[in-house]
Amino acid sequence: MNTLSRTPHLKLQEMCDCYLETDFSKQLKAMVSSKSTDFMEDGFKYLALVLLEAITEKASALVLTKQNNSIKVTLKGPDPQIELPSPSPEIMNTITTIIREILHLEEDKGKSPLTLGLKNSRLDLLVRVKKDNEEESLAIEFPELETKTFVARKPVMPAKGKTEEGLTHWKCGKCNFTFTAQSLPEKCPVCDEKCDFLNITCYTPECGGSGNIDPRLR
Ligand SMILES: [Zn+2]
Structure with missing residues (x-):
């Protein structure tokens, strides 16, 4: 699929950043009850919202399954586990496409790590995909606590060893103005x-870590 103009990983990251400070639980409910006009955009949005929801609930895994046209989205870890509002089959398809595209998973069954840089923190997830005649599933596993606390809807404490270099660099999607801001x-x-x-902050050693702009994104 080449309909994605920017890298899907970056797009997902942006969506997470964008909704981080919103009431994403409410956004999610509103989204599933309205009809989608843009499956690609809404696929990213849904994925970002359920990821944020999973982090907030300190889930150990987010599992999306589709059996025929019945879709279930569950947070495992909280007891009892939490059922999230399910997306439409079209959006579910977009989500699996996005994930497979990000992780270059082409086989029916596979797993791959997925890193998201949210705020000043780095989140290392593990994604498993599976597909057979009857069922398609997507399981996203979350790391143990400590890294999760940052999503609390409060000011974020700088991560250890980071002071002002933890600033995030942003580029406006409309006018391309670049600037730094905490959130x-x-x-x-x-x-x-x-x-x-x-978010054009560098999250990899190649561009010197956060505090710098990722030159590929400038
Ligand atoms: Zn602007």
């Missing part, structure tokens, strides 16, 4: 755009 900006200081910000 996702409310609006662009130049053009007033809301929610369309690309």
Whole structure:
């Protein structure tokens, strides 16, 4: 599939950043009760919202299964486990496409790590995909606590060893203005755009770690 203009990993990351400070539980409910006009966009949005939900609930795994056209989305770990509002079959298909695309998983069954850089923290997830005639499933496993505390909807404490270099660099999706901010900006200081910000912070050693801009994203 080549319909994705930006890398899907980055897009997912942006969506998570964008909804991080919103009431994502409410967003999720609103989203499943309205009809989708853009499956690709909504696939990313749904995935971001359930990931944030899983982190907030300190789930050990987020499991999406589709059997015929019946879809179930469950958070494992909390006791009792939590059922999340299910997406439409079209959005479920988009989600599996996105995940397989991000992780380059082409076989019916496979697993791969997925790293998300949220705020000043790095989240290392493990994704398993499985597909057979009757069922398709996607399981995302979360690391143990400590790394999860950052999603509390409060000011985020800088991670150990990080001071001002933990600042996040943002690029406005509308006017391309780049600037730094602690968290996702409310609006662009130049053009007033809301929610369309690309996190261009470096999260890999190649560009020197956070505090720097990832030159590939500039
Ligand atoms: Zn702007």
